[in-house]
Amino acid sequence: MAVQISVIIPAYNVEKYIIKCLDSIVRQNVANIEVIVVDDGSKDKTLSICQEYAETNSCIKIISKENGGQSSARNLGIRY
Numbered sequence: 001m002a003v004q005i006s007v008i009i010p011a012y013n014v015e016k017y018i019i020k021c022l023d024s025i026v027r028q029n030v031a032n033i034e035v036i037v038v039d040d041g042s043k044d045k046t047l048s049i050c051q052e053y054a055e056t057n058s059c060i061k062i063i064s065k066e067n068g069g070q071s072s073a074r075n076l077g078i079r080y
Helices: 018-026 046-056 070-079
Strands: 005-011 033-040 060-065
Touching (some): 005 018, 005 070, 018 033, 018 046, 033 070, 046 060, 060 070
Parallel strands (some): 005 033
């Protein structure tokens, strides 16, 4: 089935908030959703938290890059 909704999440040092964000998205009643989390060079546990979610939920994809700002993270997610 084709993806109905793509959600791009630029993430930088958001370990305090990313769990609530990802929980909210994966609880949605949309069958064909993809979640692209672009870790923008976080220095906290953001990337590892996202990787744990991706291991248990196939709709979550993780991209990790050097810090370049929210726009560059979002644009990379769009290209993906």
